[in-house]
Amino acid sequence: MKRIFLILALLPVLVFAQATKVGSDMAGAPGSNPRASLDARINRLDLNHDGMISREEASGYPKLAKAFNRIDVNKDGQLSRDELMAFRDKAKAMRAAKKGTTAPAN
Numbered sequence: 001m002k003r004i005f006l007i008l009a010l011l012p013v014l015v016f017a018q019a020t021k022v023g024s025d026m027a028g029a030p031g032s033n034p035r036a037s038l039d040a041r042i043n044r045l046d047l048n049h050d051g052m053i054s055r056e057e058a059s060g061y062p063k064l065a066k067a068f069n070r071i072d073v074n075k076d077g078q079l080s081r082d083e084l085m086a087f088r089d090k091a092k093a094m095r096a097a098k099k100g101t102t103a104p105a106n
Contacts, residue, residue, distance in 0.1 A: 038088070042081055052078035 058064045071087045
């Protein structure tokens with residue numbers, strides 16, 4: 001159970017860190033629009049530009065590939081922006097609950 005919480009807590013960093021080059025842009029910087037940042041990260045992972053992250057596209061990112069089935073709620077073999085956002089929001093809420101605070105609303 002702790003492992004799932006850790007994956008959920010670290011997912012935003014683990015999933016997208018490999019796709020973001022240091023200094024390449026300000027996406028994800030404090031004060032930036034989190035939805036725009038997520039969109040930019042999805043665009044980097046979305047190699048065929050269909051708006052979805054396939055299992056094949058995720059395979060280059062071991063932690064994303066490992067969590068793929070948990071994120072893919074509708075089991076269509078693709079990760080949509082909504083599924084990724086829901087997973088991210090759930091991870092934030094779990095971190096906040098663990099700290100005894102409430103998660104900030106986006």
